[in-house]
Amino acid sequence: MPFKDILFAQEGPVATITLNRPDNYNALAPNISSEMLAALEMCRNEREIRAVVLTGSGKAFCSGGDIKYFEQFAGSNPDEPVRRLLEPLHRVVMDIRQMPKPVLAAINGAVGGAGMSLALSCDLRIASRQAKFKQAYTSLGLAPDVGWSLWVGLLAGFGKASEMVFLDPVYDAEQAQGMGLVHRVVEQEELMTASGLMAEQLARGATQSFAIAKAGLNHAFLTLLERQLEVERQGVLNASLTGDYQEGLEAFLAKRKPSFKGC
Numbered sequence: 232m233p234f235k236d237i238l239f240a241q242e243g244p245v246a247t248i249t250l251n252r253p254d255n256y257n258a259l260a261p262n263i264s265s266e267m268l269a270a271l272e273m274c275r276n277e278r279e280i281r282a283v284v285l286t287g288s289g290k291a292f293c294s295g296g297d298i299k300y301f302e303q304f305a306g307s308n309p310d311e312p313v314r315r316l317l318e319p320l321h322r323v324v325m326d327i328r329q330m331p332k333p334v335l336a337a338i339n340g341a342v343g344g345a346g347m348s349l350a351l352s353c354d355l356r357i358a359s360r361q362a363k364f365k366q367a368y369t370s371l372g373l374a375p376d377v378g379w380s381l382w383v384g385l386l387a388g389f390g391k392a393s394e395m396v397f398l399d400p401v402y403d404a405e406q407a408q409g410m411g412l413v414h415r416v417v418e419q420e421e422l423m424t425a426s427g428l429m430a431e432q433l434a435r436g437a438t439q440s441f442a443i444a445k446a447g448l449n450h451a452f453l454t455l456l457e458r459q460l461e462v463e464r465q466g467v468l469n470a471s472l473t474g475d476y477q478e479g480l481e482a483f484l485a486k487r488k489p490s491f492k493g494c
């Protein structure tokens with residue numbers, strides 16, 4: 232299947248999906264999510280595939296929602312791009328969680344907003360030492376979505392989730408590992424080798440056993456996911472109607488600090 236915004240490769244039992252919009256730091260617009268859905272379906276249906284790697288091309292893993300796409304709707308329909316993006320992205324996250332095979336995020340660089348949600352929805356994460364992590368939503372005048380509040384709350388805890396929401400620091404890979412957001416940190420040049428080796432180990436594992444165990448983990452920890460996605464959907468739509476979001480958008484595009492008014 233020809234893809235425009237992702238690359239798809241299969242080597243034996245390991246499939247690799249690469250987000251491939253490097254000029255926009257692999258930002259998420261509707262087409263890239265649709266292509267991820269198609270690639271995930273192939274991974275699910277192809278019996279030979281027993282492990283999936285998700286990574287990004289260039290300097291970023293994924294910078295979240297595509298701010299240049301949001302800009303096209305600024306003013307008249309500010310919530311429209313959020314609506315258009317959320318529907319396929321929610322399905323991507325559900326498909327990753329319901330994939331009866333392990334999904335490994337190979338985090339090659341910057342991660343922001345919904346890009347973090349995407350990485351955290353995977354089963355395992357290896358990060359390059361050059362990776363950096365930013366919540367990003369609230370600095371844009373939006374609110375976390377795509378399961379972000381659930382993932383970060385579960386993995387890093389309520390305190391760190393609050394720090395990220397209110398202060399929006401940029402964490403490096405070691406800090407992210409210390410918080411439980413990534414499992415391993417390796418040198419940039421070793422990332423794809425280390426990820427490939429881990430994926431091969433996963434692909435040699437008891438795939439049916441992994442599928443049953445993953446369903447059990449989902450049931451124990453993620454029964455709230457669908458409800459959380461709905462709460463976040465409503466939240467980010469409400470936030471997208473504020474003046475502060477307009478300001479956040481303009482400030483990002485003008486490469487300046489936003490001046491929020493609180494409304």
Ligand SMILES: CC(C)(COP(=O)(O)OP(=O)(O)OC[C@H]1O[C@@H](n2cnc3c(N)ncnc32)[C@H](O)[C@@H]1OP(=O)(O)O)[C@@H](O)C(=O)NCCC(=O)NCCSC(=O)/C=C1/CC=CC=CO1
Nearest residue numbers: 255256258294295296297298299313316341343344345367
């Ligand atoms: C922290 C960063 C991710 C990385 O910082 P840095 O390494 O300093 O890189 P920059 O110089 O800032 O950026 C490099 C170029 O990439 C462009 N870019 C970066 N992020 C985006 C983006 N999200 N959309 C479009 N383009 C992006 C940036 O303009 C630079 O291009 P030029 O060289 O041409 O100028 C940092 O980049 C950062 O903080 N990015 C923004 C993160 C962000 O705000 N993401 C959106 C959060 S909201 C979100 O994810 C929301 C939704 C909402 C609704 C539905 C669905 C999904 O998400």
